[in-house]
Amino acid sequence: MQTEEEILKIKKVKNTAARTVVLRHLLSLEKAQSLKDIVNALPYTDRSSIFRTLKTFEENKVIHSIEDGSGMTKYAVCAEGCNCDPKDLHYHFYCTNCDKTFCLFDVPIPNIQLPKNFKLQQANMVVKGLCDNCNR
Amino acid sequence: MQTEEEILKIKKVKNTAARTVVLRHLLSLEKAQSLKDIVNALPYTDRSSIFRTLKTFEENKVIHSIEDGSGMTKYAVCAEGCNCDPKDLHYHFYCTNCDKTFCLFDVPIPNIQLPKNFKLQQANMVVKGLCDNCNR
DNA sequence: CATTTACCGCAACTCGATTGCAAAGATTAT
DNA sequence: ATAATCTTTGCAATCGAGTTGCGGTAAATG
Ligand SMILES: [Mn+2]
Ligand SMILES: [Mn+2]
Ligand SMILES: [Zn+2]
Ligand SMILES: [Zn+2]
Numbered sequence: 532m533q534t535e536e537e538i539l540k541i542k543k544v545k546n547t548a549a550r551t552v553v554l555r556h557l558l559s560l561e562k563a564q565s566l567k568d569i570v571n572a573l574p575y576t577d578r579s580s581i582f583r584t585l586k587t588f589e590e591n592k593v594i595h596s597i598e599d600g601s602g603m604t605k606y607a608v609c610a611e612g613c614n615c616d617p618k619d620l621h622y623h624f625y626c627t628n629c630d631k632t633f634c635l636f637d638v639p640i641p642n643i644q645l646p647k648n649f650k651l652q653q654a655n656m657v658v659k660g661l662c663d664n665c666n667r
Numbered sequence: 668m669q670t671e672e673e674i675l676k677i678k679k680v681k682n683t684a685a686r687t688v689v690l691r692h693l694l695s696l697e698k699a700q701s702l703k704d705i706v707n708a709l710p711y712t713d714r715s716s717i718f719r720t721l722k723t724f725e726e727n728k729v730i731h732s733i734e735d736g737s738g739m740t741k742y743a744v745c746a747e748g749c750n751c752d753p754k755d756l757h758y759h760f761y762c763t764n765c766d767k768t769f770c771l772f773d774v775p776i777p778n779i780q781l782p783k784n785f786k787l788q789q790a791n792m793v794v795k796g797l798c799d800n801c802n803r
Numbered sequence: 804c805a806t807t808t809a810c811c812g813c814a815a816c817t818c819g820a821t822t823g824c825a826a827a828g829a830t831t832a833t
Numbered sequence: 834a835t836a837a838t839c840t841t842t843g844c845a846a847t848c849g850a851g852t853t854g855c856g857g858t859a860a861a862t863g
Contacts, residue, residue, distance in 0.1 A: 547828090547841065566819075577843045582821075584841095598736050600791055602851090603819065622779065627788060641777040643758065648799035652763060655736050655793045663784035683810065683860090702850075713812045718852075720810095738820090739850065 532558070533611060542591045549576050553584045554593065554608070563597050563605035563623070563632040599625040599632045599657050607634050615653075622656045628665035632657075668694070669747060678727045685712050689720045690729065690744070699733050699741035699759070699768040735761040735768045735793050743770050751789075758792045764801035768793075 535554040539546045556572055557564060566585065570578045585606055588594040592615050597605045613619045622635040635658070645651060660666075671690040675682045692708060693700060702721065706714050721742055724730040728751050733741045749755045758771040771794070781787060796802075 545829090545840085549842070579821080579844080580842050586821095598734050598791075600734050624781070624785060635782070637782070638780060643794060644774060645760070645794065645796075646771070646773070646799065648802050649760060650797040650802045651794060652796035654795055655734075655791070657734075657791045658779060658781065658787060659790055660781075660788035661786040663782065666784050666786045681809080681860090685811070715813080715852080716811050722852095 538593060538608075542593045544587060544591045544593060549580045549584050550587070552576060553581055554588070557594065557606065557608050561633070563599075563607040563634065565601075565603035565605050567603060569606075597623045597632055597634075597657065598655050599623060600659070601625065601630060601632070605632045607632075610634075610636055617651055617653065620654050620656070622658050624662065625657055625659045626662035626665055627659055628661055631662060633662070674729060674744075678729045680723060680727045680729060685716045685720050686723070688712060689717055690724070693730065693742065693744050697769070699735075699743040699770065701737075701739035701741050703739060705742075733759045733768055733770075733793065734791050735759060736795070737761065737766060737768070741768050743768075746770075746772055753787055753789065756790050756792070758794050760798065761793050761795045762798035762801055763795055764797055767798060769798070 533541075535551055535558060536546060538554065539550065544550065552573060553569060553576070556569060564572075566578070566582055569581050569585075570576075573581065585594065585596075589596055589606070592609055592613065594606045594608050595613075595615055597607065599605055609615065610619070620640050622638050622640065624633045624635050626632075640654075640656065643651065669677075671687055671694060672682060674690065675686065680686065688709060689705060689712070692705060700708075702714070702718055705717050705721075706712075709717065721730065721732075725732055725742070728745055728749065730742045730744050731749075731751055733743060735741055745751065746755070756776050758774050758776065760769045760771050762768075776790075776792065779787065
């Protein structure tokens with residue numbers, strides 16, 4: 532896995548204290564995080580700095596955002612080589628029990644046959660249900 | 668197409684003035700509407716009444732809600748026979764140019780092979796891009 | 804008709820998201 | 834190295850979609 536310095540270098544985002552700590556934090560977790568989650572986990576970094584860091588990361592394809600319907604946008608680090616193009620699309624799974632949101636990088640997204648003359652640019656595909664941990 | 672009285676009868680929702688006007692309005696449009704859209708279109712009905720009407724409709728499967736990433740939840744009338752089960756799932760298309768959101772009732776949703784032990788309950792699948800009208 | 808229950812309108816409130824601004828830090832030009 | 838310039842950060846304030854409390858009105862029940 533890439534370190535946060537490598538990622539920022541590749542994505543041409545200047546490395547600052549806040550960016551390093553936020554990205555390192557996101558890399559350390561397997562599930563997508565909300566702004567609130569991150570603020571709670573990083574008590575020495577200001578909310579608005581984290582917010583602007585996330586915006587910068589998103590603009591530069593370091594992370595992508597997920598609207599999982601929980602009311603808070605969540606963020607996850609992009610996979611290596613991701614450019615947030617349609618080809619990089621993947622499902623997200625939101626567990627209605629434990630409130631975790633995962634990137635399902637391994638589940639292929641089938642070709643979607645849109646109506647005539649519709650053009651696909653992006654997608655937000657959230658599948659909801661119970662995760663393996665909650666489904667017992 | 669069913670009238671609003673027929674729909675409310677089938678879904679066992681009491682018919683009131685506000686409900687009639689909101690449902691009739693939704694039926695008259697082909698695209699999903701936000702609360703704000705509806706409030707603007709129905710100046711003689713109070714925002715909170717419309718809000719509670721939408722909640723009632725959603726609970727009773729008269730309409731379904733769509734999180735299209737625009738920041739406002741949108742609502743669309745359920746198709747005849749819809750019970751908002753996974754089998755009634757369909758894609759939604761959000762046009763990034765004209766901001767319209769459509770139900771793609773005719774585009775089949777393929778089977779999603781979730782990871783082991785994950786259980787599907789619902790989904791919010793929003794495809795984004797240009798609609799036929801904006802893609803020229 | 805009296806009582807109970809549901810619905811409506813208005814105003815207030817919640818909370819995630821966003822922004823203005825000044826201080827601190829980094830970069831570039833003299 | 835110093836000054837000028839640009840960027841990032843922290844704090845407080847603001848925005849806006851969504852939601853709720855409450856009193857009044859209408860509908861349903863007996
Ligand atoms: Mn993802
Ligand atoms: Mn729909
Ligand atoms: Zn779970
Ligand atoms: Zn369009």
